[in-house]
Amino acid sequence: MVNEPRGSDAIVGALLLPANDPAAAAQVFFFNNVGWLGMCVHGTIGVAETLRHLGRIKTGHHRLETPVGDVSFEVGDAGRVSVCNVPSRRTHAGVKVETEHHGMVTGDIAWGGNWFFLVRSEHGQDLTPSRIGALTRYAWEVRQALTRAGITGEDGAEIDHVELFGPPHRADADSRNFVLCPGGAYDRSPCGTGTSAKMACLFADGQLAPGQTWRQESIIGSLFEGSVTPSDSEVLPTVTGQAWITSESSLILDDSDPFREGIRT
Numbered sequence: 001m002v003n004e005p006r007g008s009d010a011i012v013g014a015l016l017l018p019a020n021d022p023a024a025a026a027q028v029f030f031f032n033n034v035g036w037l038g039m040c041v042h043g044t045i046g047v048a049e050t051l052r053h054l055g056r057i058k059t060g061h062h063r064l065e066t067p068v069g070d071v072s073f074e075v076g077d078a079g080r081v082s083v084c085n086v087p088s089r090r091t092h093a094g095v096k097v098e099t100e101h102h103g104m105v106t107g108d109i110a111w112g113g114n115w116f117f118l119v120r121s122e123h124g125q126d127l128t129p130s131r132i133g134a135l136t137r138y139a140w141e142v143r144q145a146l147t148r149a150g151i152t153g154e155d156g157a158e159i160d161h162v163e164l165f166g167p168p169h170r171a172d173a174d175s176r177n178f179v180l181c182p183g184g185a186y187d188r189s190p191c192g193t194g195t196s197a198k199m200a201c202l203f204a205d206g207q208l209a210p211g212q213t214w215r216q217e218s219i220i221g222s223l224f225e226g227s228v229t230p231s232d233s234e235v236l237p238t239v240t241g242q243a244w245i246t247s248e249s250s251l252i253l254d255d256s257d258p259f260r261e262g263i264r265t
Contacts, residue, residue: 002033004262006251009033009185012043014050019065025057027065034183038068039113041192041224041239045081048073049243068113079242083192087234088112088200091154094120099145102138112196112237115153116161117146127166127176129220132186139164139180163194173217189241190218196237199228203235 002011009032017027028047030040037043044064051057052075063072066086074082092109095117099105107119125131125138139162146152146159153159160182168176179187179194187194195216202208214226228235253260 001251002031005259006262007033009183010181010188012037012040012046014040014043014047016047021063021065023063024065024070025051025062029067032181032183033185036067037114037182039066039071039086039193041083041085041113041196042187042189042241042243044071044073044083044192045241046243048075048081048083049079049245053245066113079244080240081243082238082240085192085196085237085239086113087231088196088228088237089234090197090201090204093201093204095151097142097145097149097151099141101141105142105145107142108201109151109153109159110197110200111153112198112200113193114161114197115157115159116163116194116197117142117151117159118163118165118194118198118201121165123164125164125166125178127164127178127219132178132219135164135178135219136180136184136186139178139186140184143180161191161194163191163198165198168215168217169221170217170223173215173223175215176217176219178219186219188218188220189222190216190224192224192239192241195224195226195239199226199237200235203228203230 002013013031015029019027030037030043059075061074069086072084090110096104096106107117110116143162162180164178166176179191199214216224225240228237
């Protein structure tokens with residue numbers, strides 16, 4: 001569904017199933033070109049707008065069941081959705097890792113529904129769309145360095161997202177990011193789980209107050225707004241964005257087509 005010949009490496013899919021709790025809107029499993037994702041905030045925004053488009057929910061408050069816990073969301077007008085994400089936290093600050101071509105890189109390890117290595121601003125990379133190829137190679141090198149060094153999330157979980165930050169291009173944003181996803185594609189959105197992880201780090205450093213709005217710009221200029229509420233040693237992030245329906249389609253898999261499921265590598 002998300003790979004060739006019907007999709008691309010950047011697409012995230014959502015498998016909707018009946019909820020265990022009838023009060024929830026649905027149970028959802030998110031997946032991309034390499035496997036399933038624990039959570040996907042921009043996917044949740046898309047699911048919320050899709051459910052509204054299908055007439056299965058109305059504007060207002062709803063809940064989804066995900067593999068990493070229940071998340072709630074508020075559906076507004078014109079596809080605007082606010083997602084209350086899973087509890088997020090920074091587990092390590094100022095972690096250093098030696099890369100093959102770019103020397104020592106410093107970043108934080110944080111959970112926002114997926115595991116992230118958030119590279120600090122000293123990376124020296126210009127976060128512009130014309131450099132997406134170079135940014136992808138840089139972030140992939142960081143991820144490989146983490147693997148070689150045995151640096152993981154909690155309980156040995158693989159850190160499969162790498163996030164770079166830089167000055168915003170939009171006047172209404174606080175920061176611009178570049179996010180490398182598990183399969184090597186970059187996130188076109190500002191990445192909701194990555195924004196959650198970023199806000200957990202900012203809160204831990206005393207740079208984001210409870211309820212204060214953080215505006216995260218993506219590499220292509222899209223925007224999420226977020227805030228946090230403290231909860232014990234974690235924060236509860238809320239991320240707001242907008243989705244649009246682009247198509248309704250039926251997938252056809254012809255048994256005589258040798259590439260009906262794309263290219264297997």
